[in-house]
Amino acid sequence: DGGITQSPKYLFRKEGQNVTLSCEQNLNHDAMYWYRQDPGQGLRLIYYSQIVNDFQKGDIAEGYSVSREKKESFPLTVTSAQKNPTAFYLCASSIWGTENEQFFGPGTRLTVL
């Protein structure tokens, strides 16, 4: 069953702790993306990666880090430097190109206490 998975669905962390969100895809897509979703603000791009071992900052990269060691995996770390980390995080993947559908995972809701 092909698709994109994110885990966990809900995540709670104490303020000041780093936390890593998982994203895996078996669609053989080259490109992967991380978005943050807040109420009334749509989806904002955090980081994206076009190929393995390469990634680019999006519009709101401060306080986040990523890695792309495998084509299938694109984990996102929310660091203690992120001032307002509580949000819904969405991972997506697509075939290389500007006009290709992005497939989204089910999301991870992170709550920092």
Place this chain on the structure above:
Amino acid sequence: GENVEQHPSTLSVQEGDSAVIKCTYSDSASNYFPWYKQELGKGPQLIIDIRSNVGEKKDQRIAVTLNKTAKHFSLHITETQPEDSAVYFCAASILDSWGKLQFGAGTQVVVTP
């Protein structure tokens, strides 16, 4: 950079009526305009898209129109059903940003029986 504005933010319609969501974009170089539907607690899913060389596209009860001169595009849902209730996002692809989508803020559509 590209800026996408979406209206209205909420839309309540009676079952069987039509719903229209409008988006405007700022970058005349954008050439790909997808629409995503997000159900509660899930990731967005592509429902229809249009490219800049096409003025209108239809898929059963949904249609999208594009006015390149005015830089706006719209989603039309006819004969609405309760399962159409969701958040809808428009997006625009920046031509030189390889797969990078700029999303609107979203429209919460509620279809009442």
